[in-house]
Amino acid sequence: MEIAIVGAGIGGLTLAAGLSSDGHDVTVFERAGDLGEVGAGIQLSPNGTRVLLGLGLDAGLRTIGTAAQRSVFRRWNDDREIAASKLGEIAESRWGAPFYSVYRPDIIQLLSSACGQVDFFFDAQVVSVAEVGDQVAVQLTESDEHLFDLVVGADGIHSAVRSSLWGAQPARFSGVVAYRALVPFEFASDLPVDFTVRLGPGGHVVSYFIGKDQRYLNLVALADDRSWELESWTEPVAASVLQEQFSAWSPTVRRLLGAVEDSVFRWALYDREPLPTWGKGRVTLLGDACHPMVPFMAQGACQAIEDADVLRRCLARQGTIVDALQRYEEARRDRTALVQTMSMANATTFHLPDGDLQRERDEFLNLVAKTGPGLAANFDWLYNPRDDLNA
Numbered sequence: 586m587e588i589a590i591v592g593a594g595i596g597g598l599t600l601a602a603g604l605s606s607d608g609h610d611v612t613v614f615e616r617a618g619d620l621g622e623v624g625a626g627i628q629l630s631p632n633g634t635r636v637l638l639g640l641g642l643d644a645g646l647r648t649i650g651t652a653a654q655r656s657v658f659r660r661w662n663d664d665r666e667i668a669a670s671k672l673g674e675i676a677e678s679r680w681g682a683p684f685y686s687v688y689r690p691d692i693i694q695l696l697s698s699a700c701g702q703v704d705f706f707f708d709a710q711v712v713s714v715a716e717v718g719d720q721v722a723v724q725l726t727e728s729d730e731h732l733f734d735l736v737v738g739a740d741g742i743h744s745a746v747r748s749s750l751w752g753a754q755p756a757r758f759s760g761v762v763a764y765r766a767l768v769p770f771e772f773a774s775d776l777p778v779d780f781t782v783r784l785g786p787g788g789h790v791v792s793y794f795i796g797k798d799q800r801y802l803n804l805v806a807l808a809d810d811r812s813w814e815l816e817s818w819t820e821p822v823a824a825s826v827l828q829e830q831f832s833a834w835s836p837t838v839r840r841l842l843g844a845v846e847d848s849v850f851r852w853a854l855y856d857r858e859p860l861p862t863w864g865k866g867r868v869t870l871l872g873d874a875c876h877p878m879v880p881f882m883a884q885g886a887c888q889a890i891e892d893a894d895v896l897r898r899c900l901a902r903q904g905t906i907v908d909a910l911q912r913y914e915e916a917r918r919d920r921t922a923l924v925q926t927m928s929m930a931n932a933t934t935f936h937l938p939d940g941d942l943q944r945e946r947d948e949f950l951n952l953v954a955k956t957g958p959g960l961a962a963n964f965d966w967l968y969n970p971r972d973d974l975n976a
């Protein structure tokens with residue numbers, strides 16, 4: 586089949602790699618001038634890495650990934666451990682695939698290395714898509730139109746493909762602002778190789794090492810803040826703004842925030858309600874284009890990777906394109922809607938002010954961590970292998 590993918594993010598590239606290795610003729614339209622991602626970290630849980638291993642990227646992943654040893658919740662003001670569970674050594678035995686933290690540009694680079702046969706068009710902003718008989722026209726400018734057997738919109742939260750199908754609708758501001766910053770290893774070398782979430786009133790701070798030899802500690806500091814609504818990964822802000830916002834937090838947090846490299850970037854977080862129907866006919870959506878979520882479960886990219894895997898397998902089965910896209914959507918809709926909803930709920934749970942509810946939350950986390958397999962068991966439904974097509 587001649588297949589167009591709109592968007593060369595993590596979702597679009599995973600799909601491009603899979604479909605081209607199945608022998609399809611794949612074209613990717615990307616509005617940016619080249620392949621790239623913002624210089625921040627991302628966690629790839631076993632439900633995502635399993636698919637990447639299937640694309641033959643195991644050696645590459647091992648090279649670019651850091652495997653955190655534990656997942657730890659700490660208190661915001663004194664770093665006291667609320668609950669912890671083993672991660673690195675149990676990920677493969679419990680869920681059958683590794684759990685890695687990576688530098689975003691590295692994972693894009695790795696995925697693109699699996700896209701050898703794919704045709705890339707850069708500086709190619711898709712304006713709209715429309716079915717024309719049994720093909721789909723991808724419109725770049727008025728005079729620049731390309732025809733395909735099917736089109737997948739993997740063009741992010743403000744997807745033009747989604748707007749073509751369902752009309753343009755504004756995304757929903759979550760009321761939470763994220764600051765992202767990288768701390769060079771030498772300023773964090775005394776810290777354990779943990780994935781750490783510090784929970785505090787009106788905010789939380791996530792930290793984990795990324796890259797080869799744990800080159801950086803990736804910091805994402807999140808704060809309830811309705812006064813800033815600009816959604817841009819590249820909006821620099823003085824480090825002092827971030828330091829001021831978290832000035833009452835623990836000495837470790839303050840030390841790390843004092844050591845951030847270069848600029849700090851600020852990003853207002855948006856999501857959308859689950860979409861009742863994703864595609865129409867020979868056009869479908871994938872990743873943030875159909876289920877954008879706030880990052881409080883670290884699942885947006887992993888769900889996009891899962892989408893790519895299921896869509897690829899649906900297209901490999903007997904049947905028409907329209908049936909395959911329908912099966913894909915039915916297999917994915919409920920699961921992604923659940924993850925979207927749970928992610929947003931975490932904003933409330935993570936940002937509780939100190940008091941009765943916060944103590945109940947912490948006691949619950951601690952109890953779960955100490956019982957049986959601990960916190961890890963809470964993630965079995967998310968990380969374990971599943972057969973979406975028969976789900």
Ligand SMILES: Cc1cc2nc3c(=O)[nH]c(=O)nc-3n(C[C@H](O)[C@H](O)[C@H](O)COP(=O)(O)OP(=O)(O)OC[C@H]3O[C@@H](n4cnc5c(N)ncnc54)[C@H](O)[C@@H]3O)c2cc1C
Nearest residue numbers: 592594595596616628711740741872873883884885886887
């Ligand atoms: C602070 C933060 C932390 C996060 N941490 C994690 C994490 O740890 N783990 C995780 O799994 N997820 C995480 N996420 C979520 C994750 O980043 C996204 O869900 C994921 O990147 C979505 O991938 P995508 O390919 O669907 O879309 P995108 O990455 O948005 O890619 C869309 C691509 O389409 C292109 N494009 C857009 N419009 C057009 C057009 N009209 N024509 C052509 N090209 C177009 C864009 O330039 C872009 O390259 C986090 C998000 C945030 C904000």
